[in-house]
Amino acid sequence: MMSEAGYEGSVLLRRGTVRRMRERDLKYVMKIEEQAYATPWSRQSFKTELRENEYARYYVLGYEKEIIGYMGLWFILDEGHITNVAVAEAHRGRGWGKYLMLTVMEELCAQGMDRMTLEVRVSNQAALRIYEQLGFLEAGLRKAYYSDTQENALIMWAELDDQSVACKKDALLLGHLR
Numbered sequence: 384m385m386s387e388a389g390y391e392g393s394v395l396l397r398r399g400t401v402r403r404m405r406e407r408d409l410k411y412v413m414k415i416e417e418q419a420y421a422t423p424w425s426r427q428s429f430k431t432e433l434r435e436n437e438y439a440r441y442y443v444l445g446y447e448k449e450i451i452g453y454m455g456l457w458f459i460l461d462e463g464h465i466t467n468v469a470v471a472e473a474h475r476g477r478g479w480g481k482y483l484m485l486t487v488m489e490e491l492c493a494q495g496m497d498r499m500t501l502e503v504r505v506s507n508q509a510a511l512r513i514y515e516q517l518g519f520l521e522a523g524l525r526k527a528y529y530s531d532t533q534e535n536a537l538i539m540w541a542e543l544d545d546q547s548v549a550c551k552k553d554a555l556l557l558g559h560l561r
């Protein structure tokens with residue numbers, strides 16, 4: 384039986400909107416970036432990505448007139464390489480990270496992309512848990528990949544399949560993707 388918390392959560396998620404990032408979003412994005420990463424990207428790095436990198440695509444997650452998350456990718460052939468994904472601290476643990484990623488995955492499927500990949504710190508349990516739930520599998524290790532702490536990165540890949548992505552999003556909205 385669906386818990387009340389699960390039901391409330393799915394109502395919130397249904398009110399989330401995902402759209403392409405614009406430069407004027409950066410003041411909100413930078414706040415989240417600074418909460419999320421020990422070595423945050425600069426505002427200029429985001430600007431350069433938005434203005435000059437034809438292979439980059441960035442999305443923001445909006446909820447109640449606020450930007451509460453974002454995600455970026457580089458498109459290389461038929462693969463999406465995730466550069467960053469983050470949710471504002473105050474909104475974490477309610478399914479927004481999964482909602483954002485599944486919504487972007489739906490768009491990539493619709494565009495005929497085949498696979499997605501990312502690197503994640505081996506200690507980042509919250510992120511690892513989401514990626515596993517969304518179908519990412521470990522494919523290797525980059526030793527001392529993060530220059531700030533020398534931590535290793537796990538390399539993960541997911542095959543993009545529109546039916547499986549749609550099922551996972553339905554399960555999330557019904558409160559069953561855990």
Ligand SMILES: CC(C)(COP(=O)(O)OP(=O)(O)OC[C@H]1O[C@@H](n2cnc3c(N)ncnc32)[C@H](O)[C@@H]1OP(=O)(O)O)[C@@H](O)C(=O)NCCC(=O)NCCS
Nearest residue numbers: 419468469470475476477478479480481503508509510561
């Ligand atoms: C990773 C991140 C985007 C997740 O966003 P979120 O909105 O909290 O994610 P969700 O609520 O959709 O899912 C979180 C899942 O991780 C689990 N989780 C949260 N903290 C955890 C922890 N410390 N250890 C293990 N699992 C954890 C939650 O239980 C939940 O899984 P569940 O639904 O099965 O219970 C967010 O934590 C974040 O912005 N982190 C900082 C930036 C970052 O690390 N990005 C990834 C870099 S590769």
